[in-house]
Amino acid sequence: MRKITLLKFSFILGMSFVVLSACNDLLDTDLQGTELTEEEAIKSKNDVLRVLQSCYDVNANFYNGRVQNLGELLSDNLEMQTESGDYGQVYNHNVSIFNGAIEVIYGEPYITVFRANQILNFVENFDFDATEKARILDEVKFLRAISHWEVVKLWAQPYGFTPTNTHAGIVYKTSVEVEVLPRISVAETYAQIEQDLLDVLNSQALPANSGYYASIDAVNAYLAKLYFQQGDYTQAAQYAAAVINTGTYSLGTSVDRFLPDTIVSPEVIFRTRSYSPTNDLRNGDFTANYGINNSPNPEFRATRELYDAYASDTNDARVRQFLEVLNPGTPEEIIAIRKFNQQVFDVAILHLTDLKLLRAEALALSGTDLATAIQDVNDIRERAYGSSDRNLGASATASAIVEAARYERRIEMLGEGDRIQQLKRRGAIEGEAIEIRGDDWNCPGMIIQFPATSRTSLFELNPQGGC
Amino acid sequence: MGKTIIRSLSFLLALFSIIAAKAQEVRGTVQDPAGLSLPGANVTVKGLNGIGTVTDAAGNFSITGLKPGPAVLVFTFIGFETQEVGVEVPESGTKQISITMAESDNELDEVVVVGYGVQRRREVTGSIVSLSGAELNDMPAPSFEAAIQGKAAGVQITTGGGMAGSASVVRVRGISSIGAGGDPLYIVDGVQLNQDYFAGRSIRNADAGGMNQNPLAFLNPDDIESVEILKDASATAIYGSRGANGVILITTKRGSSKKLRFNFSTTQGISMPTKRPEPLNSQEWLQLYEEAWINDGNVGVPTGLPGGLSWEEAQQNNTNWLDDVLRTGYKQFYDFSAEKSGDKYNFYAGISYDANQSYLIGDQYDRLSGRFNGDYKFSDKFNASVSTGLTRGVYYRIDNGPSGGLGAAMGTALPIYPRYHDEDVFQNDTVLQFREGDYWFLGGSSNNPLGFREQKQWRNTEIRSINNLRLNYTPIKNLTISSSTSLDYSNFVEDLFEPAGLGTYIGPDDVLGTGVSKRWPRTSRNFNTFLTTTYDWDASDHSNWKFLLGAEYQETRSFGRQIAQLNADSSITLTNEVFNTTAPFYEDENLRDLTEFDSIIPESHSKFASLFARVNYSYKGKYLAQAVLRTDGSSRFGPNNRYGFFPSVSAGWILSEENFLNTNRYINYLKLKSSIGYIGNANLSANEFFARYQAAGNYDGQPITYPVNAPNPNLKWETTEVFDIGLEFGLFEDRITGEIAYYRKNTQDVLMTVELPRINGFEEYYDNVGGVLNYGTEIRLSSNNVSTSNFSWRTDFNIAFNRNRITSLGGYSEDAVAGGTNDTRVVAGQSVGTFYMVPVVEIDPDDGLPIYATPEGGTTKTYSQDLRVPVGKGIPDAIGGFNNTFTYKRFTLSTLFVYSIGVDVYDHSGKYQQTSWAAFGNYWNYTDQVFDRWQQPGDVARLPRLTLDRSTLPGLEEDFWNTNLWVQDASYLRLRNVTFTYNFTRQAAEKLGLQNLSVSLIGTNILTFTRFTGLDPEVARDFADITDRNMSVNTTYLTPPQEQTYSVRLNASF
Structure with a gap:
């Protein structure tokens, strides 16, 4: 009797468990809010393209002034009204691991990278033709490369910081897996960026130019900047020339490149879009910090040193358009930067001015084709001064060209986050004794600290402690 | 042949x-x-x-x-x-x-409610604490669980602050969870409660106003017959993936009187804080400001005061904001019930009203509840039971903690700020900006707690109903088939009205007429049904088997509602706000009529399907064994781990039944019991195991689709291996009874809501990677010290030692999991929620700057987050309570002390209350600890020099100055409850037409002995999320202190 009862009990129990385990559908549930499952969200080729579009969306948020502002705050271009808060830490060259703004800014390019890597998986599931597929893959690599590029420039010491560039770079993410990964070296990081960009060039599936999206010209421009930062001036000049020589872009007459989406600046190669029909603004961090009408004053303003370096030339359109002394002669006197003093504008990321000045300096530093270098500088100066009065002479020396290119670059690209990279390059590659507001170019605080959440058993943060 | x-x-x-x-x-x-x-x-x-x-x-x-x-x-x-x-x-x-x-009278013969049944205490092999309803309504409490404190060994109750609707944190044998809910499973009359501490306006935004919702406050304590707390695997494995943090079974009353009997009880009481804050007055505050001003090298009359005040104006003001936020709260409770038990039926019907006013002006929780429990016997083989309760809870809310109210009065509402404008104020001498008598909001809107509270209207209203129908059929002797069907329904509405002005609350009265009305309706339905079959089999005279086989299904769904507004461009905006209104929804009939919350927003949906079985064996009534197996399938688990199996085995041996003990003069009862099992915690966020997407928004005018989470298909329950061994005893004819138990809970696959390294493209990731170990010893003793016809004295004592240690972080760093905005972290080898901060060695007597310890053993004057180490913990080494009950004739006096030993409190707001610069844009008032500060060379002080410029402290680049200066020992002994009762004689009661009558005087939280210098050593603040709730107990941020109450209670039946 006992055996029978126990046997029955065990049998019923066992069968019940088997039956239950087969009922997976029983446990299906609804999603929260308006969320979709992957099956619902990615049903067609168009859905894949919508994910690709979302990469540009994040990219536009990243470039809305945030990443540019980090560079400017590290440099000698800006002063701050309060010198406190999250940006104040950047300005003071001592970023905490608990800096909320930094955590967001650092995270955004990796959001783009995740989505880009995910698209690599999606593409195989739909019947894109070869052309479509090649273009998508090229856009993915382009977005992945430029995202990492912006991170490595700010969160790692520059190329040339160590002779072999084996110092810590960043994580170059190529999969969608949640991973705990170590930092790779700066050399490896640059190599990966280069490889992705070269792959795109080799594929040639992108359009020659595009404006808001990936293009061959944009890839060439990024490669020029990449090599320039590495001190490979020959290649830098070559890739810059590859864009300049297309003839697609011209400097135009205006020094202002930050224009509403309804106006096309002829020199812009790649930009993000503020879409005016829906008031979709992608220039928020510029406006919030530079706005000349901000109350009580704009948070960011130019350093006196910058102003004094340029203000004496009253013919300089850039000084007239970009700088304004507020409350002159009073204790509240500040030098406001008007360059971003609009409500809505597209953010120019790559432009001809940058490439011309880059090529000029690269050619001069490599001692080749000084004539082209001189012409590049003079093109910029003629637009700025409205005449050839400030042009370099045809016999200008390489060092004079370099000096001129750097002079023009600083004022032309004020606020674009470029200055700090040039100073670091000069310190790391050219061996100059660069000090930035009293701090050495290579002190720990001159790079941004990673968020605390980055630290894992494999990932080491940057040294803490400022400069 | x-x-x-x-x-x-x-x-x-x-x-x-x-x-x-x-x-x-x-x-x-x-x-x-x-x-x-x-x-x-x-x-x-x-x-x-x-x-x-x-x-x-x-x-x-x-x-x-x-x-x-x-x-x-x-x-x-x-x-x-x-x-x-x-x-x-x-x-x-x-x-x-x-x-x-x-x-x-022998508690060994008491019936103990266990999962899906009852057992005699003698036969129980698990670790179960039983409390009667009387033990839960001996004190006025926000809800019943607060009254358990100190009465159950190993059950830690940390009562929420003094707010009327605040929730307690309940931990059974320590805390095993980090990212999954660490609270026990609550079951009322077989109904698994839907307990969401973060209900409110929306998910992840439920700590607004300085508190979390209390999902248990709906239950009337007077309706409770008994509470059983299941602690070990033997007892909880029958609840499988939801039992790891303990199970609390609540049984409500049923009819027990042969004659129709009416019961009435009422409590009238007052409430005040256990300790009144003592912020500085205006003169003291200005003196310290001036000291900081001079320390920074300034001279002359200080400037830079907040609110645009000049030094002279500030000197003229001296506002004690405490007068505007504190009061003596009045509490009133009424309960009326009727009951009857007949041959065929019984019923219990009750209604109660509780108006629970705290000592905070404007803070009150009202509960109107009704209950009907009935049983009907259709035949000897078939009977039915129904249990139903309906509650309407209205919480009149105010801001507190970080949001304002008392928090502001202790912090950022400075004594130099006036309450009102004392004259008309014009902008540019022409435009009237403020009128005389307008609230003065120039120091920040919430920094005038009087004006802020008076202009804002805030109310939470919940309709909650718990219903259960049970059918029992006994086709043959000893075989019973039972079905149970339950619905736990909640309709929760949060209402706000915020008047508009220049800034949210600033402006003259004539613009305060319009504002914004906000309403967040939220509905949840929790459906639960199970079917069990039990069979008792007496295999022989000495051998008894009990079999239980069951299947259960539970489905929980909640959703919010929003207003769908059609925009000019034909797009639709979903919102919970209506602008240009003059009153909250609950006051404006037109607003309600014109506003349709017609868009349903699903918030959560989860399912469980389970099978379970239990076998009990008893041999000669002294050798006991039990085996339990449950399998749970859940929608919360990833596809790779959809089903979990949770077994346990246990055994008991009643040694006192053996020949070698049954004649012992001193030991009359002795039982050794032990269990081991694997139980789970499935209190996970839903839908984290698969990729979720949003198809919303545009870039460059083109629509976008994007992922919103990092899916983890391996997501599953946490598994806790629980070993328990205990010895129950009765000595000297049960004059002394008690239990000693040792347990070890080793939890693996601990869910951590990891702050993901951003390289992965997302902020959070749900991962089963952690390990947590809890082990400890519990001792419970009850002694009938004196027992005579006129006088008796009984002592109940319990103490529980617990050690808690994180054994694994799965490769993540200490900062991967943080307790909300608190500075609690996960550190391998330390307890859950370690205070992880920079240790200050001393304040340099020469210059008043802090000297920090470095991890290498040295010191530095430069602050850095790299110096952080574990400096304290919020989990006590030991907790417990002891209660003495004296009875003299018809008088009874009981005194309950509770205590917590070896625990720290992190005074999160203290770092702003004891420093002098404007932190996050606000200057703060001080606590009296500021008087122990460095003022001149040679001073040996606890706190550094005052400064208005944070940067004078080297390395301090942010206002998060997280040091051990704000961590204190918070061990305490508290006289939790004193009750003095007089039971009228039957004759005296009958003269009043009553059967029974008693009157009690009750005092709670009367005395506290502690070295903690803050307001209250017992802290459960407003938590940001589940992880914060698990990790940040004993962290205070302007948290209101506990209530001290004095009450009169009357019980009568007729």
Whole structure:
């Protein structure tokens, strides 16, 4: 009797468990809010393209002034009204691991990278033709490369910081897996960026130019900047020339490149879009910090040193358009930067001015084709001064060209986050004794600290402690 | 052949003797002391194995087959004394007897509610604490769980602050969870409660106003018959993936009086804080400001005061904001019930009203609740039970903690700020900006707690109903099939009205007429049904088996509602706000009529499907064994781990039944028991195991689709291996009883809501990677010290030692998991929620700057987050309580002390209250600890020099100055409850037309002994999310102190 009862009990129990385990559908549930499952969200080729579009969306948020502002705050271009808060830490060259703004800014390019890597998986599931597929893959690599590029420039010491560039770079993410990964070296990081960009060039599936999206010209421009930062001036000049020589872009007459989406600046190669029909603004961090009408004053303003370096030339359109002394002669006197003093504008990321000045300096530093270098500088100066009065002479020396290119670059690209990279390059590659507001170019605080959440058993943060 | 004949003859003889014996019969009725029939009582004949019966629904029994002559009948029933009755069995006749069984005082015969059934305490092999309803309503508390504190060994109750609707944090044998809910499973009359501490306006935004929702406050404590707390694997494995943090079974009252009986009780009381804050006055504050000003190298009259105040204006003000936020709260509670128990039916029906006003002006929780519990017996084989409760809870809310109110009065509402403008204020001398009498908001809107509260209207209203229908069918003897169907329904509405102005609350009265009305309706439905079959099998005289087989299904769904507004461009905006209104929704009928919350937003949806089984075996009543197996499938688990199996085995040995002990003079009861099992915690966020997407928004005018989470298909329950060994004892004829237990809970696959390294593209990731170990010892002792006819004295004592240690972080760093905005972290080798900060060695007597310890053993004056180490913990080494009950004639006095040993409190707001610069844009008032500060060279002080410029402290680049200066020992001993009761004599009660009458005077939180210098050493602040709730107990951020209450309670029945 006992055996029978126990046997029955065990049998019923066992069968019940088997039956239950087969009922997976029983446990299906609804999603929260308006969320979709992957099956619902990615049903067609168009859905894949919508994910690709979302990469540009994040990219536009990243470039809305945030990443540019980090560079400017590290440099000698800006002063701050309060010198406190999250940006104040950047300005003071001592970023905490608990800096909320930094955590967001650092995270955004990796959001783009995740989505880009995910698209690599999606593409195989739909019947894109070869052309479509090649273009998508090229856009993915382009977005992945430029995202990492912006991170490595700010969160790692520059190329040339160590002779072999084996110092810590960043994580170059190529999969969608949640991973705990170590930092790779700066050399490896640059190599990966280069490889992705070269792959795109080799594929040639992108359009020659595009404006808001990936293009061959944009890839060439990024490669020029990449090599320039590495001190490979020959290649830098070559890739810059590859864009300049297309003839697609011209400097135009205006020094202002930050224009509403309804106006096309002829020199812009790649930009993000503020879409005016829906008031979709992608220039928020510029406006919030530079706005000349901000109350009580704009948070960011130019350093006196910058102003004094340029203000004496009253013919300089850039000084007239970009700088304004507020409350002159009073204790509240500040030098406001008007360059971003609009409500809505597209953010120019790559432009001809940058490439011309880059090529000029690269050619001069490599001692080749000084004539082209001189012409590049003079093109910029003629637009700025409205005449050839400030042009370099045809016999200008390489060092004079370099000096001129750097002079023009600083004022032309004020606020674009470029200055700090040039100073670091000069310190790391050219061996100059660069000090930035009293701090050495290579002190720990001159790079941004990673968020605390980055630290894992494999990932080491940057040294803490400022400069 | 011969043997066959003998067997046949024997059979015939036996048959004959039975037929002959059937001529005799003993019949009777069994009832309880109240005269109610006792169905199900066992009736056996002593010395005659196999002859016996059980009483029917009317308590009747009949035994035949007895030989004429003397016989002894043995009556047994759980909860009653076993009774032996001698009868003279008449030849060929019927003997009629009537038995009244006495209720058992022996707690070993008490019935203990266990999962899906009951057991006699003697037969329990698990670790279970039982509390009667009377023990839960001996003090006014925000809700019933707060009254458990100190009464159950190993159960830590940290009561929320003094707000009327605040929730307690309950931990059973430590905390095993980090990213999954660490609270026990609550079950009311078989209904698994939907307990969401973060309900409110929306998910992840439920700590608004300085508090979390209390999902248990709906239950009227006077409706509770008993509470059982299941602690070990043996007891909780039957709840499988939801049992790892303990299970609390709540049984509500049912009709128990043969006559219709009415019960009435009321409590009237007052509330005040256990400790009144003592912020500085205006003169003191300005002196410290000036000191900081001078320390920074400034001279002359200080400038830069907040709110645009000049030094002279500030000196003229001296506002004590405490007067605007504190009061003596008044509490009133009424409960009325009726009950009756008949042969076929019983019922209990009650209604109660609780107006629970705290000591904070404007803070009140009102609860109107009704309950009906009934049972009906259709036949001896079939009966039905219904349990239903309906509650309307209205919480009149105010801001507190970081949001304002008392928090502001202790912090950022400075004494130099006036309450009102004392004259008209014009902008540019022409435009009237403020009028005389307008609230002065120039220091920040919430920094005028009076004006902020008066202009803002805030109310939470919840309709909650718990319903259960149970059907029991007994087709054959000892086999019962039961079905239970339950619905836990909640309709929760949060309402806000914020008047508009220049800034949210700033402006003259004439613009305050319009504002924004906000409403967040939220509905949740929790459907639960199970089917069980139980079978009792007496395999032999000594061998008893009990089988339980069950299946269960639970589905929980919640959703919010929003207003769908059509925009000019034909797009639709979903919102919970209506602008240009003059009143909140609950006051404006037109607003309600014109506004449709017609868009349903699903918030959560989860399912469980389970099978379970339990086998109990008892041999000779002294060798006990139990095996439990449950399998849970859940929608919360990833596809790779959809089903979990949770087994446990346990055994008990009643040594006192053995020959070598049963004659012992000192030990009358001794039971050794042990269990081991694997139980789970499935309190996970839903839908984290698969990729979720949003198809919303545009870039460059083109639509976008994007992923919103990092899916983890391997997501699953946490698994805790629980070992428990215990010794129950009764000494000196149960004059001393108690239990000693040791447990070890090793939790693996601990879910961590990891702050993901951003390289992965997302902020959070749900991952089963952690390990947590809890182990400890519990001691419970009860002693009847004196027991005479007029005087008795009983002592109940318990203490629980617990060690908690994180054994694994799965490769993540200490900062991967943080307790909200608090500075609690996960550190391998340390307890959950370690305070992880920079240690200050001393304040340099020469310059007043802090000197920090470095991890390498050195010191530095430069602050850096790299210096952080564990500096304290919020989990106590030991907790417990002791209660003394003195009874003299009809007077009873009970005093309950509770204590917590070896625990720290992190005074999160203290770092702003004790420093002098404007942190996050606000200057703060100080606590009196600021007087122990460095002022001049040579001073040996606890706090550094005052400064208005944070950067004068080297390395301090942010206002998060996280040091051990703000961590203090918070061990305490607290006189939690004193109750003095007078029970009127029956005669005196009858003169008033009553059956029973008693009056009690009750005081709670009367005395606290602690070295903690803050407001209250017992802290459960407003938590940001589940992880914060697990990690940041004993972190305070302007948290209101506990209530001290004095009450009168009256109980009457008639």
